Amino acid sequence: MGNNTNQAPQQWNSRFGYIMVAAGAAIGLGNIWKFPYLAYQGGGGIFLIVYIIVIALMAHPMVEMETAIGRHSASDTVTCFERINKKWGFIGWIANICTWMINMYYVVVGGWVLKYAVQYIISGDFGEDKQAYFNNFTSSTVEPIIWALVILVFVSIMLLFGITNIVEKLTKFIMPLLFVFLIVCGIWALFVTDNAMEGLKFYLLPDFSKFSFSVFAKAATQVLFSVGIGWGIYETLGANIPKENNLKSDAILVSICDTGAAILAGFVIIPSAFAGGVDVQSGPGLVFLVMTGIFGKLPGGRIIGCCFFLALIFAVISSLFTFFEISTRTFEDNCKMGRKKATVVTALIIGIGNIIVSLGFGVLSGVKLPWIDATGISHLGLYDWLDTFTGYILLPLGCWLVCVFVAKIWGFKNYEKELTNDGKYGKLSLYDKILTIVVVPAFMVIVILNVFGFIQ
Template identity: 75%
Template structure:
């Protein structure tokens, strides 16, 4: 097979075998890149702080251990079995269940509508470090002024979107697998270096580390659980077709069980390291950790401004994060693009242009939601009435707390009741070559994971708090 990633294999007809990954390590790094991305480095730290620090971290790790790898296994097995788009993947087993794939496509499109915006921020900061490394005397003011601009953030979003789309159109995305093998480990190293440095320069950082690592059980509630579980779905990338799509290009020789564990471990390590850097550093620098989306940008620029060789390290950090974003976007875009191309019978270029255009329209509204449209609110149904959220918060809530858990819940039902454990085990283990499907895994699929998803859904609409 030629050295290609899933992104340039979608021109295969539905009945044609998909090309395979060049190496197992390459697949794991790209899968980890799709999982890690902004979910861990950007979103996890402020959710961890808001959720009580140590108790959020503990709940997150438990949920990862219980839920992440079985869900990755299920989605990847469905993808490898079909070697096609997310809709066809379910229809190949049962024609009535293609709607699960359509939900995944809707979810991915909507996530891209804000993910690309934040990715544009990353690209802007990487370029700013290369040009001058100057973020003014107050990094918080710089971030606020930039994100509230009516034009500049949209331009950066468009540049990122156009770059990814161009690579997809011209079929040269095989470079992602090669570059990601270097950039993802580099990102881990930079996080470790920054975290150690932060702890050595300020006593406040040590207080932040205690808050982050030591659980306070009095702070546990259903909201903390729901936030942690949703963050697992978002950061690992389960419930929205990523691993179904990646799985379509995995060889039958691959051990899906061990690969799923490695992807989950890499994702968890990235999240823990990001919190290890961001939260103590925010404590030390007096940054409001509850600022949310802007936290990583303010904290990391603050660290690099004081760190010897900080500008050079800042360049490496934001470039590595930009590559993580790009590798994620190849997988994210591939989900709806493959569906548009195969299910709607469109060519590759048309599929890319249609998906990119829809995403960019969403990017415009989400970006303006931080500035010109920040006072615009969208209603959200709640058991006690109607609540109102800003554009980013509404998109985040609908995708993270409704579509992702719904996708996971339906996948569990599909595997247990529609495909059946016998058919699933045959694909997962390659007729027993890679072991067996344990009774514990069946319990997770039929009971534990569905209960977790139902809790999220009940919480987001206010039925349980």
């Protein structure tokens, strides 16, 4: 693209292409790796209900607001705020910092997924002790870094050609395939395994006695991470959307795709774990430790394991395209770098972080960072600290700031004009304004108060 940063961003080749890239950004490890174990820890059915409510009341309006800001300014995450008000570019820098931190562990876990996918294709053999296999691999010094760098390099090379070119074409292929793989895995889990219906009942039938602020905060944080709101994704993607597109319907489609992927992942993992007699509270190691054990014991396990981990690696890569693009576009436009230099700088920052976080599961496992809350000072490992800081502080802060920006700085009249194409697609209702001014900020306050231990 050269060093000319004043050119208008290239627009999406089709609305379907944009929806698939946006859904690909939203559908990733958050849905398939993180959602199922949080759903289990949160009480199954009650967590699912809270999650869906939060999607409707928070995710959908946030996707609309962030996308409208991006399309209005047609630039990177920092500049899109500065073009409306020069003093508010800091929101974009917070989003970039948050994205860098998430990428520092997201790519590492993505490397684990790639390793397991390849292992399933080669042999499907993870030894008798799945725990030992997982621990030996993740704690080793070199191999996890190599797998992470493979993903880092692949995503960076694809982005050299621009997110609206090869990436859009690739994502239009892999996202439908992802849903096919998840549906196949879900059918297998429900109809081939024994005792799966008990898991399904736990997953779908709510126990309202298990509701708490903690469950709500986990669901809300999972929505932030899973849908990708509060950290610049939709400002970045919105910059390429044609003016004639209906942002309101696009936001609905993206939210539905993301929620559908998360619910499908729950259908696969929770019934499978019940069928295998495994405790789903294995947490972050669930996919790698528990699922390999289950697939190894049940009929057709290797085939379904291949499908599952291929679906997961597709989800990882489709997300990283946009995650990397946030910083690349910021360096390219706001910092006046060419596309190639911006891509390399982004890759270097993330790559250094990947090495440190990966070593944090091995030789640097003794390194702990302080975390202060109402109960005092605790110490977290590198991954846990990054996950907590980004998920429970930076993402809620980003959402809260966007709400303030839309309501007080940009103004509802200007926002409505962009969102509805000058009234072509309806108006901004009082309900929409209440969500922006009251509901979403209140949700974010609950999340932050919960992580600091002030409400449980």
